Amino acid sequence: MELSTILIFIGIICMILSFFLKDTSKKMEQDFEEFTISIYQETNSIKKRLKIVEEELLLEPNFTVKSPISTKKSQEAYKQAALAKTNSKPVQNKQINEILVAQVIQLNKQGYPIDEISKMSTLTKDQILDILQNGGNR
Incomplete structure (x- = not known):
């Protein structure tokens, strides 16, 4: 036999075998699509969880959104804060930080006078007395 007839015969056998063998490319394609969908779903769920955690960490328990203050009111608040720093006019804050x-x-327990506590904590003497009288409770 000639070489060309042998090659034709082998080619025909390969074509016939290809009809009977399973097509693995479709299976691989389907597996790849399922994999990308699952990765996408997992990524979205992780993003949602991360967003929830960030919101929990960033929000304080008494968080409120304040409305914008007019420039006149903000200037008055700035002046009042400046006067409070020099202790010439007391400013009453509705909420004092727990820290x-x-x-x-702690400073009172250590024996510091109210004047020094006022300088260290940036609170007025009245606020300090109020805290000490209430024992830290509001």
């Missing part, structure tokens, strides 16, 4: 309350109580 400052703990600091005031």
Whole structure:
């Protein structure tokens, strides 16, 4: 036999065998699509969880959104804060940070006078007395 007839015969056998063998490319394609969909779903769920965690960490328990203050009111607040720093006019804050309350109580237990506690904590004497009288409770 000639070489060309042998090659034709082998080619025909390969074509016949290809009809009976399973097509693995379709299976691989389907597996790849399922894999990309699952990766996409997992990524989205991780993003949602991360967003929830970030919101929990960034928001304080008493978080409120304040409305914009007019420029006149903000200037008055700035002047009042400046006067409070020089202790010439007391400013009453409705909420005092819990850390400052703990600091005031600790400094009082250590024997510091109210004047020095006021300078260290940036609170007025009245606020410090109020904290000490209430024992840190509001």
